[in-house]
Amino acid sequence: MDTRDEIIKLTERLTKTEIFTVKAVLKLIGISRNKYYKWQGRTGRPNHHNANVPKKNWTLPEEKQAVISY
Incomplete structure (x- = not known):
C-alpha cells in the first residue's frame, strides 16, 4: 500500500x-480536495510516471553537443 492509499x-x-469532515482532515494534512x-x-x-519516456530514436545528449560544436 502506498502513501496515497494510506x-x-x-x-x-x-x-x-x-468528528471530522473530509474538508477539515484535508486541511490538517495539507492536501487539496x-x-x-x-x-x-x-x-x-x-x-504511473506522467513525463515523456525517452524513445530509442531520441537524440542523445552527446549527439546534441556534437551538433552544437559543429
Missing part, C-alpha cells in the same frame, strides 16, 4: 466518526 484510508476512518478525490478514484492502482 491517506485515503486515514481520511475515511476519521470522517466515519463524524481536488487531489484527494483524484487519489480516491485511483485507490489500489499503482502510480
